[in-house]
Amino acid sequence: MRPRRRFALLLLALLAGCEDSDVGDRRMLVEGDPAAGLQVMRREGCGACHLIPGLRGARGRVGPPLAGFARRGYIAGQFPNRAPLLIRWIREAPAMTPDTAMPGFALTEGELRDVAAYLYRLQ
Numbered sequence: 063m064r065p066r067r068r069f070a071l072l073l074l075a076l077l078a079g080c081e082d083s084d085v086g087d088r089r090m091l092v093e094g095d096p097a098a099g100l101q102v103m104r105r106e107g108c109g110a111c112h113l114i115p116g117l118r119g120a121r122g123r124v125g126p127p128l129a130g131f132a133r134r135g136y137i138a139g140q141f142p143n144r145a146p147l148l149i150r151w152i153r154e155a156p157a158m159t160p161d162t163a164m165p166g167f168a169l170t171e172g173e174l175r176d177v178a179a180y181l182y183r184l185q
């Protein structure tokens with residue numbers, strides 16, 4: 063194949079895998095209320111360990127900043143960033159990665175969905 067042609071194909075592949083449509087798909091998988099999710103995160107103190115845009119005082123540095131989380135490909139660098147895995151991560155991160163410093167949270171299914179809905183708003 064001529065190099066020029068190969069480049070055009072590569073460009074097409076990149077456009078087809080465009081991140082925005084990915085983010086849209088992920089959000090649709092979560093039926094939650096982002097505003098309620100923010101309240102849950104405030105109550106649970108997620109901001110002690112994470113920088114979280116939109117949550118006052120959430121400037122922790124123990125965990126990664128959650129700014130732009132919707133665009134991140136992997137959760138904790140290991141699990142594909144999809145709603146079911148994100149929900150499981152928040153509920154029981156230590157069961158997924160035993161040596162992580164991220165604790166598990168005993169939240170209801172609805173609360174977990176609300177938190178996920180908020181995190182997927184962070185572009």
Ligand code: HEC
Binds near residue numbers: 139163
């Ligand atoms: C005691 C500190 C601590 C608290 C509290 C905490 N986390 Fe974490 N979190 C971490 C650490 C550390 C990681 C990185 C985990 C790893 O890589 O193993 C992490 C990772 C994450 C990730 C994956 C981020 C990424 O970019 O891969 C998400 C999402 C997350 N936390 C959400 C939350 C939410 C929501 C809450 C509150 C309900 C919360 N965390 C509370 C420490 C914490």
